[in-house]
Every structure is written in structure tokens, then in C-alpha cells.
Amino acid sequence: MSETILKVEGLNKNFGGVAAIVDVSFEVKKGELLGIIGPNGSGKTTLVNLLTGFVKPDSGRVFYRGVDITGKKPYKIAEMGIARTFQMVKPFYQLSAFKNLIIPLYSSRVRRLRGGMYGDRDDVAIDLLEDVGFERDSFVPYKVASSLPHGYLKRLELARCLALRPELLILDELFSGMSMSEVASTLPIIERLNGEGLTILMVEHRLKELFRIAHRVIALNFGSKIADSPPGEIMENEAVKAAYLGSEEEGEDA
Amino acid sequence: MNKEPIKFRKERLDRGIKARCEDIFALSSYREILYLLLPRVLPVALLLVFPLFKDIVGLYWEKVLVITCAIALLSLSWDWLASVGLISLGQALFFGVGAYVTGSLNYAFKWPPLITIPLGTLGGALICTLLLLPVLRLRGVYFAIVTLTLPLLLMRFIETTKILGGTEGLSALTPLPSLWVELYVPVFTLLICLFGFRRLINEDYGLVLQGIRDNDRAVMSGAINIYWFKTQAVFLAALVGSFPGAFMTHYYQFVGMPAFALDYSILPLTAAVLGGVGTFAGPTLGAFILVPLSEVLRAFGTLRVVFYSAILIICVVGLPEGVFHYIRRKYHQFERMVEVG
Amino acid sequence: MLLSILIYGLINSIILALTAIGFSLTFGISGVANFAYGGFYILSGFLVWMLLNYLRFPLLLAIALTIGVVGLLGFITYWIILLRVRGIALSEVIATFALGVGILELFRYLGFVTYEFTLPYLKKGMILIAGVPVDYQRLYIIGIGLALVLFLYFFTHHTRIGLSFRGIAQNERTAISLGIRSDWTAALSLAFGCAMGALAAIVILPLGIISINTGYEVLLIAVAVGIVGGLESVSGILIASLILGYTQVFTGTYLKPEWMMVVYLAAIVIVLTIKPSGLFGKFKELEERV
Numbered sequence: 001m002s003e004t005i006l007k008v009e010g011l012n013k014n015f016g017g018v019a020a021i022v023d024v025s026f027e028v029k030k031g032e033l034l035g036i037i038g039p040n041g042s043g044k045t046t047l048v049n050l051l052t053g054f055v056k057p058d059s060g061r062v063f064y065r066g067v068d069i070t071g072k073k074p075y076k077i078a079e080m081g082i083a084r085t086f087q088m089v090k091p092f093y094q095l096s097a098f099k100n101l102i103i104p105l106y107s108s109r110v111r112r113l114r115g116g117m118y119g120d121r122d123d124v125a126i127d128l129l130e131d132v133g134f135e136r137d138s139f140v141p142y143k144v145a146s147s148l149p150h151g152y153l154k155r156l157e158l159a160r161c162l163a164l165r166p167e168l169l170i171l172d173e174l175f176s177g178m179s180m181s182e183v184a185s186t187l188p189i190i191e192r193l194n195g196e197g198l199t200i201l202m203v204e205h206r207l208k209e210l211f212r213i214a215h216r217v218i219a220l221n222f223g224s225k226i227a228d229s230p231p232g233e234i235m236e237n238e239a240v241k242a243a244y245l246g247s248e249e250e251g252e253d254a
Numbered sequence: 255m256n257k258e259p260i261k262f263r264k265e266r267l268d269r270g271i272k273a274r275c276e277d278i279f280a281l282s283s284y285r286e287i288l289y290l291l292l293p294r295v296l297p298v299a300l301l302l303v304f305p306l307f308k309d310i311v312g313l314y315w316e317k318v319l320v321i322t323c324a325i326a327l328l329s330l331s332w333d334w335l336a337s338v339g340l341i342s343l344g345q346a347l348f349f350g351v352g353a354y355v356t357g358s359l360n361y362a363f364k365w366p367p368l369i370t371i372p373l374g375t376l377g378g379a380l381i382c383t384l385l386l387l388p389v390l391r392l393r394g395v396y397f398a399i400v401t402l403t404l405p406l407l408l409m410r411f412i413e414t415t416k417i418l419g420g421t422e423g424l425s426a427l428t429p430l431p432s433l434w435v436e437l438y439v440p441v442f443t444l445l446i447c448l449f450g451f452r453r454l455i456n457e458d459y460g461l462v463l464q465g466i467r468d469n470d471r472a473v474m475s476g477a478i479n480i481y482w483f484k485t486q487a488v489f490l491a492a493l494v495g496s497f498p499g500a501f502m503t504h505y506y507q508f509v510g511m512p513a514f515a516l517d518y519s520i521l522p523l524t525a526a527v528l529g530g531v532g533t534f535a536g537p538t539l540g541a542f543i544l545v546p547l548s549e550v551l552r553a554f555g556t557l558r559v560v561f562y563s564a565i566l567i568i569c570v571v572g573l574p575e576g577v578f579h580y581i582r583r584k585y586h587q588f589e590r591m592v593e594v595g
Numbered sequence: 596m597l598l599s600i601l602i603y604g605l606i607n608s609i610i611l612a613l614t615a616i617g618f619s620l621t622f623g624i625s626g627v628a629n630f631a632y633g634g635f636y637i638l639s640g641f642l643v644w645m646l647l648n649y650l651r652f653p654l655l656l657a658i659a660l661t662i663g664v665v666g667l668l669g670f671i672t673y674w675i676i677l678l679r680v681r682g683i684a685l686s687e688v689i690a691t692f693a694l695g696v697g698i699l700e701l702f703r704y705l706g707f708v709t710y711e712f713t714l715p716y717l718k719k720g721m722i723l724i725a726g727v728p729v730d731y732q733r734l735y736i737i738g739i740g741l742a743l744v745l746f747l748y749f750f751t752h753h754t755r756i757g758l759s760f761r762g763i764a765q766n767e768r769t770a771i772s773l774g775i776r777s778d779w780t781a782a783l784s785l786a787f788g789c790a791m792g793a794l795a796a797i798v799i800l801p802l803g804i805i806s807i808n809t810g811y812e813v814l815l816i817a818v819a820v821g822i823v824g825g826l827e828s829v830s831g832i833l834i835a836s837l838i839l840g841y842t843q844v845f846t847g848t849y850l851k852p853e854w855m856m857v858v859y860l861a862a863i864v865i866v867l868t869i870k871p872s873g874l875f876g877k878f879k880e881l882e883e884r885v
Contacts, residue, residue: 052475078477086475092468095461103465104476106458121458164477341688343630388867395628398688399818400867402630406815407860414854520696527689557704563697570686570693571679 011060020046022223038220053077083166085157093146101125104163132159151182261594305437323440324498326541328522331495338487339467344401346518348495352378356500357509361424367504378496405514423510524562530576599727608840609740613795618817621788625781630691633814634698639793640805669789673782699810714801819859
């Protein structure tokens with residue numbers, strides 16, 4: 001594939017003596033859909049937090065399109081085009097779904113990318129919601145976020161990221177807590193986004209779904225990278241097998 | 255025999271007229287226009303004509319109106335901070351700093367109120383924002399702790415360093431030019447701030463601030479510098495909070511340590527909680543209930559503060575909705591009991 | 596001169612630590628910033644005074660009773676007020692703040708403002724330590740302060756309830772899932788915090804008169820020490836008390852005694868500017884744990 005969009009070099013992070021991430025290095029190519037798997041507590045969310053500036057690494061570097069973004073503030077990293085979802089979705093509860101999207105649309109990044117156009121923000125927000133599977137002509141986009149079911153909130157979270165017009169999208173366990181049918185309807189959205197050229201880094205517990213769409217998968221265990229291969233081969237890897245069998249069967253049953 | 259009593263549940267229905275009026279500005283009758291306008295126009299009109307009847311109601315109650323407006327402005331400023339998720343326990347900070355800046359400018363340079371009040375408001379807001387800047391990086395109760403502490407400490411600071419008149423304060427400041435200025439400036443400022451805040455919080459700018467209250471991390475990952483927005487919000491609140499300080503300094507022709515008094519912290523807070531947090535109209539209403547009440551209870555001295563505290567606890571624990579939400583609900587909705595099957 | 600600064604600096608530091616420890620304990624365990632702390636502190640002082648002067652109780656009994664009653668009041672406060680607003684920071688802060696102000700202003704209204712309101716020393720007289728006169732009361736303060744810190748350490752590390760305190764402090768959800776009753780623990784943390792405030796009041800107040808304004812000052816001290824040391828850490832409290840205590844004594848000796856209060860302002864502003872989480876705070880802004 002083409003140029004490298006994200007390059008991680010020797011990342012380390014300790015939490016009070018517990019090693020959360022140990023010497024992790026990898027690269028993400030432009031247009032790639034990279035999966036990251038690992039048993040519970042293997043440091044996946046910490047890795048996302050490190051990449052997006054919510055946690056500062058103890059050592060190591062993160063380069064985004066050749067620029068060193070290690071230790072930058074989260075909003076600066078987002079400004080450069082990396083959007084992320086949160087595992088625990090916490091929308092802006094008192095605002096309606098489409099108003100939730102006004103907030104990223106208000107950022108200087110989006111206004112710059114849209115050439116200063118701002119008056120049509122409501123339409124853009126509704127379009128974005130339709131993109132992630134909200135029913136356009138229903139009342140759902142106008143409902144207060146606190147009254148939406150979990151599956152919608154997860155997709156609202158995805159729309160919040162897309163509003164930013166990202167070049168790299170990081171999904172932190174987007175499918176967790178979603179029902180089978182919700183996953184089935186969200187999967188094509190992600191495939192489509194990737195098909196349109198968006199680079200996606202997907203941290204996921206639902207392996208079957210992930211393996212269906214990912215180009216390449218990295219496995220973590222106890223904070224270290226233990227495998228890096230195409231999805232078809234990753235479960236053949238002895239270290240990965242041991243990591244999953246050694247802890248739990250989660251993800252296999254999805 | 256198991257005879258269960260019939261259970262009822264309260265059901266609330268929007269009035270038809272409300273459902274039609276909301277967001278759709280196709281009003282078909284005077285009744286609908288009145289329905290929408292009355293709750294807005296009537297209080298404003300009352301407020302505007304009240305000073306005209308100064309000969310009937312007496313100057314004492316006109317003075318109460320000025321103090322009420324001052325407290326209402328402070329509680330508006332409190333509510334503004336609350337809608338960004340910042341809890342202020344020391345509105346006296348804004349009041350006191352605004353008062354002292356105005357007072358010392360007038361005392362030192364003999365500038366007229368027309369210059370010192372705007373300068374005092376602006377200067378006070380700048381100083382307060384700078385003082386609060388370090389805490390804005392933290393979440394949680396730190397803001398409350400620091401706002402509670404600062405007015406007490408500044409009072410001590412003035413007392414010990416004997417600057418700005420020390421315990422005596424600065425007196426014999428320039429009085430305001432006329433009675434009409436005394437009465438109408440606070441009223442108009444209150445109305446401008448009230449409707450300004452109500453408007454601003456529903457603009458996109460206000461949505462960002464509300465987003466910071468609900469989930470600051472999600473706002474940050476939306477490429478928005480939350481610290482900069484919080485700073486702006488604090489500056490606006492400090493502006494609205496410093497104005498009454500600046501104004502009352504010339505009104506009393508005196509500024510002293512009482513400007514940092516606990517009353518200026520707890521009265522706006524009580525007014526906001528009593529009236530209903532998050533609506534701006536609520537806190538204003540709360541101030542118009544509390545301050546006149548507190549004048550009536552003047553004979554009780556410091557027991558009034560105990561009384562405010564009691565109201566605060568009861569409202570926070572038992573009636574978190576607030577008076578304004580209650581009235582609004584009654585105005586917009588029918589209530590009836592329905593049988594629960 | 597230097598020796599007296601050393602000794603009185605230590606005493607002053609321990610007074611600060613004693614004052615602050617109840618507030619920090621509650622905050623560290625249950626995350627409740629108990630703004631009623633100053634109110635409970637002064638309440639304890641007046642309670643002992645009333646038991647001694649109206650009911651003629653012996654001193655030790657009055658002290659024990661007061662600590663028990665104030666601890667119980669803290670416990671009740673949790674169940675009646677805080678439980679209903681738990682998790683809503685806005686309401687928690689306002690409710691405790693209002694409670695504190697209410698207690699203090701009620702005493703002011705009832706006329707507890709004159710110079711007759713003093714507590715007796717635990718033991719009268721003084722001794723010379725290396726030529727510096729120190730009265731017994733201040734020695735008691737040192738003793739009780741140190742004992743309290745040691746007790747706290749053993750309590751939180753070696754007893755069941757203490758361990759559950761630490762569990763809640765570290766991760767409430769996990770603690771609940773392990774069968775620790777979070778409401779009970781939080782109520783107990785409030786009770787312990789208040790009882791410690793009462794103990795501090797009883798040993799410290801005899802050094803001066805019981806005045807209402809002390810109530811606000813106590814909150815100020817607790818907060819200043821907490822901010823400088825980091826609100827959740829006991830060792831941070833100790834070190835912050837030492838820093839503030841000695842700085843105060845230095846300013847008191849070499850500048851003017853009135854400047855001592857200004858030290859707090861300076862300390863708070865400096866620490867907040869340089870390291871907002873406090874010198875030893877574990878509070879990391881915007882950190883999501885694994």
C-alpha cells in the first residue's frame with residue numbers, strides 16, 4: 001500500500017508500577033483498516049489514549065504523517081485529523097442527537113476544511129447522522145441524547161468522529177454492548193468509510209466481525225505486541241492462542 | 255381476600271397551544287401570541303415601570319430593587335458558570351474585586367462613574383479570570399474550593415497589608431449622577447444580561463460550553479480547546495459579576511471589606527438554586543423572591559443566613575427542580591391522574 | 596531563637612495537619628468535599644464548652660462524648676443529605692457548604708461570640724525543652740497529632756474497614772462488585788472525618804478562644820493544606836503542613852504575625868500555577884485507567 005500515516009516507535013507506559021504498554025511499535029498505512037486485539041487488560045485502551053494524547057507516554061514516539069505528536073494535547077491531535085471514539089459512551093446528555101454534532105462542527109478544523117461554510121451546519125449534522133444509520137425523517141435525530149438507546153449512542157459517537165472529517169479514525173471497542181443486529185448494520189458503514197479511503201484503527205473484542213473487514217491485525221498481551229499478521233493467520237499464532245486460551249474465550253462467542 | 259387499592263399515576267400532557275407554538279412560528283390567533291409573549295413581556299414591563307412609581311412605593315423599596323438587581327446579576331453569573339460545569343461558592347470574589355477596582359480608580363484619580371464603572375467591571379473581570387486561570391485545568395470540586403477560598407483570603411490580604419484603605423475602606427467616592435441612573439442602569443443591565451445569556455447558551459458557542467459540562471473529553475476529541483472556552487466563560491461570568499460590585503461602589507459611595515462578605519456568595523447561590531439552575535430566568539426569579547424577603551426579615555439579623563442555608567439544603571436535596579421549572583411546567587402542561595392498570 | 600523556631604514550627608505544622616486531616620480523609624475515600632467541616636469543627640468546640648459549663652461534665656467525658664456525637668452527626672448527614680445527591684458534584688458541594696454556613700451562623704445568632712467561650716487545657720503548666728518554654732497543651736497536640744497519623748496508617752492498612760476505605764478510594768465500582776458497601780463506607784468516611792475534626796478542635800481550640808470566624812479559617816487551612824499537598828494523599832498532607840507551618844512561623848518571626856494568613860494565599864496560588872494536582876497529588880487530569 002501507499003505512504004505511512006501513523007508510526008509508533010517503542011511506546012512505554014506505566015501506571016504506578018504496573019506496565020500497561022511495553023515497547024510497542026507499529027505502522028499504519030494510508031487507507032488501511034488495522035485491527036488491534038487482545039484479552040482484557042492487555043492495554044488496548046491505554047494504547048488509544050496514548051495515541052490521542054489523553055495519556056502521556058513514559059517513553060517512545062508517535063509520528064502522524066511524519067510529525068511528532070507525542071505528548072501533544074488531545075485537542076491539538078484531533079485538530080490534525082485523528083478522531084477517536086470512547087469505549088464508555090458519554091454523549092452530551094442534555095442536547096439532542098444532532099446538536100451533539102454541532103460541537104465538533106464548531107471546531108476551527110472543520111470550519112477550515114469546509115472553507116468557512118457554517119450556516120448549513122444543521123443539515124450537515126443530520127446528513128452525518130443518516131450516514132451512521134439514524135432514520136433521517138423520523139424524530140430520532142431530534143431526541144435528547146439521554147433518551148436514546150445504547151446502540152444509537154454508539155453510532156452517535158461514530159458520527160461525532162466523522163463530523164471532524166478525520167484522516168485517521170480510531171475506534172475503541174465500538175461494537176461492545178451492541179446487539180447482533182446493530183453490529184450487522186454498523187459493519188457495512190465502517191467498510192464503506194474504509195472503502196472511501198479513510199484509514200481506520202479498530203480496537204475490538206468481537207474478533208469474528210473484525211477479521212471479516214480488517215486488512216491486518218495486531219495482538220497485544222500484557223501491554224506487549226505479540227503478533228502482527230493478516231486476520232486469516234493471526235489465530236494460528238501460538239502466542240495469540242496462548243493469550244486467549246490462558247485468559248478467557250471472550251470474543252469468540254460473538 | 256386480597257383487595258388492592260386502585261393506583262393512580264400523574265400524567266402530564268403538553269397543552270395543544272404549546273405543541274403548536276414550539277419552534278413553529280405560525281401563530282394564528284391573539285391568544286397564541288399572548289400565550290407566548292405574556293411570560294416574557296409581563297415581568298419585563300413590571301420591572302421597567304417599577305422605578306416610575308417611586309413616589310408611591312417609596313424610596314426604600316426602590317433601593318431594594320437596586321440590591322435585588324445586583325444579586326440577580328451575581329446569580330446569573332453563577333448560573334452561567336454552572337452551565338459550563340463550574341460550581342462557584344464565592345460570587346463575592348467577582349463582586350469584591352469589581353468593587354475595589356472601581357473604588358480605587360475613583361479614589362486615586364477622581365474619575366467620574368461613567369469611566370470607573372466600565373473600567374472597574376472590565377478590570378475586575380480580568381483580575382478574577384487571571385486568579386481562577388490555574389484551576390481551570392482541573393476538574394471536579396477544585397473550582398468550588400478555590401472560589402470559596404479566594405474572597406476570604408483577599409479580605410485577609412487587604413486587612414493585613416492595609417492597602418486600599420485596609421479595614422476602613424475607601425469612602426467619600428463620587429455619587430451617581432441622578433436617581434434615574436441609580437434605578438435604571440441596574441434594571442437595564444439585568445435585562446440585557448438575562449436575555450443575552452439565554453440566547454448565547456443556545457447558540458453553537460453555548461452548545462460547546464454545555465458539552466464541556468457534560469463530557470469535556472468528548473469535546474476535546476472534537477478538536478476544541480476546552481481550556482480556552484472555559485477561560486472565556488469565566489471571563490464572561492466575571493464581567494457580569496463584577497458589574498454589580500462596580501455599580502454598588504458608587505451607589506454606596508464606599509468600598510470596603512464587606513464587599514467580600516459571605517452574603518454576596520450565599521445569596522446568589524441560594525437564589526439560583528431556589529429559582530432553578532440552568533435557565534437564567536430561574537436565578538433571576540430566585541433573586542426577586544429572596545432579596546425582598548430578606549429585607550422583610552431584616553430584624554432577624556444573622557439568622558437570615560441560617561435561613562438561606564436551610565433553603566439551600568432543602569432545595570438541593572428535596573426540590574432540585576426549582577421554582578421556575580415548576581411554574582413553567584404548570585403553564586405549559588395539563589396534569590391529570592390516570593389509573594394504573 | 597533558631598531552636599524556638601524549630602520547635603514552634605513543628606507544633607504549628609502539626610496543628611495544620613490535625614486541622615486538615617479530617618477533610619482530606621473524607622475527600623480521599625468518598626470523593627465528598629465536606630464543606631461543612633469548619634461548621635463541625637466549631638460545633639465540637641461549643642459542644643464541649645456546653646457540656647462542661649451547663650451540665651458540669653468531667654473534661655474527659657465531655658471530650659469523648661463530643662467526638663462521638665460529632666462523628667454520629669457526620670454519619671447522619673450522609674444518610675439524610677448526601678445520599679440523595681450522591682454523584683451530583685454541584686449538589687454535594689452546595690449542600691455541605693450550606694450546612695457548614697448554617698451551623699456557624701446559627702451559633703453567631705445565638706450569641707456565641709464573646710470572649711468567655713474558651714476550652715480548658717488538658718494539663719496546665721509548661722516545661723523547658725532545650726531552653727525553650729513549651730506548655731503541656733502543645734506537647735499534647737504533638738503527641739495526639741503523631742498518634743493520629745500512626746493510627747490512620749495502621750487502620751487503613753491492616754483493618755477490614757480500613758482496607759475497604761482504600762478500596763473505595765481506588766475504584767468504587769470494583770469495590771462494590773467485591774461486596775464492599777459503598778454507601779456505608781462513604782457514610783463512615785464522613786463520620787471519621789468529622790470525628791477527627793472534633794478531636795482537632797478539642798486539642799487546638801484551648802490555645803485561643805472559640806470564635807465563629809475560626810470555622811471559616813479551618814476550612815481555609817484544610818483546603819490550603821489539601822491543595823498544596825494534593826487532596827488524596829496522607830503523606831502529602833504531612834509534608835504540606837510542614838512546609839506551610841514552618842513558612843508561617845518564619846513569616847511570623849521575621850515579618851509580622853498578621854502576614855501569616857497571606858502565606859496560604861501565596862501557597863495556593865503558587866502550587867495551583869505550577870502543579871495544579873498538588874505536590875503529592877495522585878489526581879491526574881484527564882487520565883483514563885485501563
